[in-house]
Amino acid sequence: QVQLVESGGGLVQAGESLRLSCTASGTIFRVNAMGWYRQAAGNKRELVATISSGGRTNSADSVKGRFTVSRDNAKNTVYLQMNSLKVEDTAVYYCWADLSVTHWSSYRPYWGQGTQVAVSS
Secondary structure, eight states: OEEEEEEOOEEEETTOOEEEEEEEEESOSEEEEEEEEEEOTTSOOEEEEEEOTTSOEEEOTTTTTTEEEEEEGGGTEEEEEEOSOOGGGOEEEEEEEEEESSSTTOOEEEEOOOEEEEEEO
16 A cells, blocks of 8 residues: 655745655555645645656746755655745645556556645735
């Protein structure tokens, strides 16, 4: 079985920084893309940033220039460095990974439990 466990969330003031981490553990054949989504109260879950196994990144326009996604393939860990946080960044942040636990044809997305990020003015 696979678990994606996030850490690093918390309550901060606007302008401050947080770094989220997510590690995929368990029996894993291969991890493809990893990334972060978020869901604010009353909103749908939206993409924040993703990173491919080769390091190609994609991020939402709302976080470009402020958030940086990175990964450590050896540790099956993805990070989200969040700088210059804004009140509108307040959300539950979910880690996801496209991975296979058996072989090359069995990839599917896995989700973490979410970690709260609250930004106060």
